[in-house]
Amino acid sequence: xxxDRAKRMVFETLKADAAIFLxxxxxxxxxxxxxxxxxxxxxxxxxxMGFVTAYGKHKLTLEQQQANRLKMCMMSxxxxxxxxxxxxxxxxxxxxxxxxxxxxxxxPGRPHGKIADLFQSWGLGFPGTSQDIATSHAAIxxxxxxxxxVACFDRYIGAKGVHLTPEQCAAQGYETSWVVDEPPDLxxxxxxxxxxxxxxxxxxxxVHVEIPR
Numbered sequence: 001x002x003x004d005r006a007k008r009m010v011f012e013t014l015k016a017d018a019a020i021f022l023x024x025x026x027x028x029x030x031x032x033x034x035x036x037x038x039x040x041x042x043x044x045x046x047x048x049m050g051f052v053t054a055y056g057k058h059k060l061t062l063e064q065q066q067a068n069r070l071k072m073c074m075m076s077x078x079x080x081x082x083x084x085x086x087x088x089x090x091x092x093x094x095x096x097x098x099x100x101x102x103x104x105x106x107x108p109g110r111p112h113g114k115i116a117d118l119f120q121s122w123g124l125g126f127p128g129t130s131q132d133i134a135t136s137h138a139a140i141x142x143x144x145x146x147x148x149x150v151a152c153f154d155r156y157i158g159a160k161g162v163h164l165t166p167e168q169c170a171a172q173g174y175e176t177s178w179v180v181d182e183p184p185d186l187x188x189x190x191x192x193x194x195x196x197x198x199x200x201x202x203x204x205x206x207v208h209v210e211i212p213r
Contacts (some may be wrong), residue, residue: 003131004099011085017044020082023160027055028080032153034181036076037081039147040082048194051135051145053081055185056152059173064152068180072189075146078132080154087144094138098131107131113213121204125209140205141189145197147189151179 003021010019018040020033032054039052053075056065094163096119102110115134116126124137139146155178159169169175189197 001036001099001103004095004193005070007088009144011088014111015084018082018084020080022080025156025161026080027157028153029153031179031181032080035149035151035153035186036080036082038183038186039149040084043082043084043190044086046127046188046194047086047090048143048145048191048198049189050087050139050142050145051078051120052082052088052148054149054151054153055079055081055144055156055166056149056179058152058156058176059161060150060152060176061126062177062179066134068150069184070187071121071150072187072193073150074200075148075158078135078146079156081146086099087142089140090142091135091138094141095135098138100133102131112211118209124202124208125208126211127204127209129211138203140202142197143198145194146201147170147185147194149186151183152176153178161179 005020010016020036035054036052039054045050055075055077057073081137098115101114101118110129116127119126122141124140127133134199135140136146155176156174159166161177179182
């Protein structure tokens with residue numbers, strides 16, 4: 001609900017055209033905001049770009065990131081991202097359905113079964129019942145892709161917390177190095193690349209996992 005309040009503040013009250021939403025378990029590299037500003041600049045011109053981030057592919061080595069530093073890819077986690085007001089408005093009807101289910105209690109106790117049923121009513125699966133999955137599903141429903149730089153411009157530091165242990169964090173490759181030099185002249189994704197991102201996201205969204213009912 002805090003995320004929803006933040007989005008309503010910037011998009012309804014302030015009437016901002018775009019906004020960046022940062023997490024407290026991300027450490028930004030020196031040029032993260034510069035890279036993200038470039039991506040955010042593309043989004044209003046192409047409605048197929050729903051969310052953008054400069055988080056990158058964290059499992060790549062620094063050398064691999066440097067070799068692919070001009071490229072874009074599908075955004076995985078909804079971390080340290082930006083979106084536009086027009087995307088927020090387009091996805092809002094779907095997100096509100098999710099918020100109606102989770103607003104009555106603590107988030108960890110959310111009604112997983114009802115959320116799964118909601119996702120299925122959208123023609124999608126339930127790879128989980130999280131807020132990030134709900135917003136990602138909403139982007140799919142509006143035909144929008146989630147886009148990221150291949151290179152990492154920040155680092156996830158959530159080794160100890162609600163979601164991960166230090167062992168899990170290391171096993172999932174979150175101890176990567178970010179690209180610390182100035183961001184290059186990033187190239188916007190092509191129509192085909194955006195379509196590929198959307199197809200990949202839809203395929204991932206069809207997964208079903210065991211959830212408490």
